[in-house]
Amino acid sequence: xxEEEVQVFGFRSxxxxxxxxxxxxxxxxxxxxxxxxxxxxxxxxxLLKYNPIYKKVPVLVHHGKPISExxxxxxxxxxxxxxxxxxxxxxxxxxxxxxxxxxxxxDNVVPAVQKAARSKEEEREKSIEEAQExxxxxxxxxxxxxxxxxxxxxFVDIVGLVLACWIPATEEAVGFELLSxxxxxxxxxxxxxxxxxxxxKEVLPxxxxxxxxxxxxxxxxxx
Amino acid sequence: xxEEEVQVFGFRSxxxxxxxxxxxxxxxxxxxxxxxxxxxxxxxxxLLKYNPIYKKVPVLVHHGKPISExxxxxxxxxxxxxxxxxxxxxxxxxxxxxxxxxxxxxDNVVPAVQKAARSKEEEREKSIEEAQExxxxxxxxxxxxxxxxxxxxxFVDIVGLVLACWIPATEEAVGFELLSxxxxxxxxxxxxxxxxxxxxKEVLPxxxxxxxxxxxxxxxxxx
Numbered sequence: 001x002x003e004e005e006v007q008v009f010g011f012r013s014x015x016x017x018x019x020x021x022x023x024x025x026x027x028x029x030x031x032x033x034x035x036x037x038x039x040x041x042x043x044x045x046x047l048l049k050y051n052p053i054y055k056k057v058p059v060l061v062h063h064g065k066p067i068s069e070x071x072x073x074x075x076x077x078x079x080x081x082x083x084x085x086x087x088x089x090x091x092x093x094x095x096x097x098x099x100x101x102x103x104x105x106x107d108n109v110v111p112a113v114q115k116a117a118r119s120k121e122e123e124r125e126k127s128i129e130e131a132q133e134x135x136x137x138x139x140x141x142x143x144x145x146x147x148x149x150x151x152x153x154x155f156v157d158i159v160g161l162v163l164a165c166w167i168p169a170t171e172e173a174v175g176f177e178l179l180s181x182x183x184x185x186x187x188x189x190x191x192x193x194x195x196x197x198x199x200x201k202e203v204l205p206x207x208x209x210x211x212x213x214x215x216x217x218x219x220x221x222x223x
Numbered sequence: 224x225x226e227e228e229v230q231v232f233g234f235r236s237x238x239x240x241x242x243x244x245x246x247x248x249x250x251x252x253x254x255x256x257x258x259x260x261x262x263x264x265x266x267x268x269x270l271l272k273y274n275p276i277y278k279k280v281p282v283l284v285h286h287g288k289p290i291s292e293x294x295x296x297x298x299x300x301x302x303x304x305x306x307x308x309x310x311x312x313x314x315x316x317x318x319x320x321x322x323x324x325x326x327x328x329x330d331n332v333v334p335a336v337q338k339a340a341r342s343k344e345e346e347r348e349k350s351i352e353e354a355q356e357x358x359x360x361x362x363x364x365x366x367x368x369x370x371x372x373x374x375x376x377x378f379v380d381i382v383g384l385v386l387a388c389w390i391p392a393t394e395e396a397v398g399f400e401l402l403s404x405x406x407x408x409x410x411x412x413x414x415x416x417x418x419x420x421x422x423x424k425e426v427l428p429x430x431x432x433x434x435x436x437x438x439x440x441x442x443x444x445x446x
Contacts, residue, residue, distance in 0.1 A: 067320075095299070099295045
């Protein structure tokens with residue numbers, strides 16, 4: 001490792017860790033991935049040292065200094081490596097909107113999708129509707145753009161990879177439909193476009209691998 | 224209103240609105256405060272226009288363009304008015320830490336304090352302990368500094384005004400002790416220092432006014 005020593009403590013398919021890795025790849029920053037064995041909960045002692053508050057991934061360690069929380073890490077990556085690729089818009093108002101939508105995804109969309117995926121049969125329909133309601137403003141926001149970032153992957157896209165990659169896999173693993181082409185033509189097109197982007201492809205897990213993980217580890221039916 | 228037309232849709236004593244107002248005051252930016260009648264829930268039609276997603280304050284409107292979410296607004300204020308006063312540190316790693324603690328306060332401390340304040344008699348002790356646990360890392364982080372921002376009010380202090388100002392008022396309104404001098408010598412000293420800061424004083428509500436509001440509106444005993 002040279003001067004730019006960058007380590008990512010992450011979980012290989014975890015949407016929050018993937019954000020950090022995708023941002024680094026887009027910037028062309030070399031890094032070392034240190035995988036956390038979340039399934040067996042054998043936490044790396046370095047993770048406890050680097051993120052004593054939450055003890056969770058992702059953690060970015062740059063020159064030995066740790067940073068936690070994926071949105072905070074993305075801001076750091078943007079500030080540290082500005083030369084190659086910008087993930088946030090340059091206009092302050094547009095930057096604020098990007099930050100707003102990123103926070104919106106984490107505060108509203110992710111919990112609603114998780115709730116729907118874990119809902120019991122009798123609550124399924126209602127919880128899907130609620131999750132879809134959280135997606136509607138994003139469908140509108142996307143308009144005719146290729147990406148939330150315009151013609152290239154930006155901050156909201158990176159944060160939204162949880163939608164592009166995890167929602168379709170969750171739909172298949174759980175057996176429900178949430179992000180339908182009919183209701184969300186912009187978002188489904190965007191998701192397709194996103195997962196086939198050359199840089200995103202290097203980072204994002206294969207759908208079938210993710211579906212198997214979700215089926216066998218996350219959404220195991222209780223007996 | 225001149226070229227720098229700045230409006231804050233806020234609730235006079237609301238901790239999130241106060242963050243925005245304190246940041247603007249520290250920067251020396253003139254603004255118009257438009258008070259939301261949250262108590263009677265008569266929402267301003269402009270608020271619905273400016274923040275259709277959450278329909279809540281604070282909203283900063285600059286030259287007619289709205290921004291919601293207090294942390295997002297603070298970043299915007301920092302970027303737009305850099306000349307007079309900086310609220311974030313200049314070093315990227317220090318900036319990341321400031322953002323981490325700000326998010327920590329909103330995600331962990333505020334919900335725990337609210338839970339403690341609203342807890343039933345039999346759950347009170349446990350919920351106070353849990354809230355105090357969330358305060359411990361902040362007590363440690365403050366060390367011997369006057370402010371989280373060092374020798375001046377910074378990002379974490381502004382976000383943390385909910386602790387400096389609302390916790391002591393909540394303690395008095397509800398009748399419990401959370402931020403004790405014995406357990407939190409650094410935080411209590413910081414809170415005292417903060418509320419007596421000349422600029423903070425212009426913005427923060429008087430403690431007795433806040434206590435009366437909390438007693439009469441927020442924590443009204445149910446009959």
